Amino acid sequence: GAVVSQHPSRVICKSGTSVKIECRSLDFQATTMFWYRQFPKQSLMLMATSNEGSKATYEQGVEKDKFLINHASLTLSTLTVTSAHPEDSSFYICSARVAGAHNEQFFGPGTRLTVL
Amino acid sequence: QKEVEQDPGPLSVPEGAIVSLNCTYSNSAFQYFMWYRQYSRKGPELLMYTYSSGNKEDGRFTAQVDKSSKYISLFIRDSQPSDSATYLCAMSSAYSGAGSYQLTFGKGTKLSVIP
Numbered sequence: 001g002a003v004v005s006q007h008p009s010r011v012i013c014k015s016g017t018s019v020k021i022e023c024r025s026l027d028f029q030a031t032t033m034f035w036y037r038q039f040p041k042q043s044l045m046l047m048a049t050s051n052e053g054s055k056a057t058y059e060q061g062v063e064k065d066k067f068l069i070n071h072a073s074l075t076l077s078t079l080t081v082t083s084a085h086p087e088d089s090s091f092y093i094c095s096a097r098v099a100g101a102h103n104e105q106f107f108g109p110g111t112r113l114t115v116l
Numbered sequence: 117q118k119e120v121e122q123d124p125g126p127l128s129v130p131e132g133a134i135v136s137l138n139c140t141y142s143n144s145a146f147q148y149f150m151w152y153r154q155y156s157r158k159g160p161e162l163l164m165y166t167y168s169s170g171n172k173e174d175g176r177f178t179a180q181v182d183k184s185s186k187y188i189s190l191f192i193r194d195s196q197p198s199d200s201a202t203y204l205c206a207m208s209s210a211y212s213g214a215g216s217y218q219l220t221f222g223k224g225t226k227l228s229v230i231p
Binding site for chain 2: 004034091105112
């Protein structure tokens, strides 16, 4: 099956710093990537949809200046949490849709962010 | 009413039992239906993918979609302790546009298979 990687898997940072999370599709091209966050015992909450070469579309309530998304190539999307605060601590997961295929999305293993 | 309803459980079954998981939905535009398995602190893993109504079988897993009732199911036969995880249903519509290909998830059902 299609493989999606995320880096780092875990990050701890101080309040006020910025953190970049990478999402890569390893064996396929992904025209669309999605970023989710998940709180403990909750389902996935879509933050934004990212299409290669264009600006991301953010869901209502998600601050685009705080969560910067870049999708510069068909295999890489990045999420930067700027000026992180403790309330940004969460599990961030990306997914990628296989270009030209159906609506299957393949998820990365997630990144656990802890802001002190 | 939420777009996708899924009983969060928890659901505990003995090893070897048949497990039945299900979701209901309200948006008749949904045409793609998926089941994901998520282990603790891991990303979701795609288990089953179906388009429109019908059944699909893959090993011990069977997915059913009944669009007339807006009801989908996942059956796990001969359940194993390794099946213990949270199972998420997800669905999307087929239209193109700003919201295309976005998945709407259920809350997930936590399953424990007891040896």
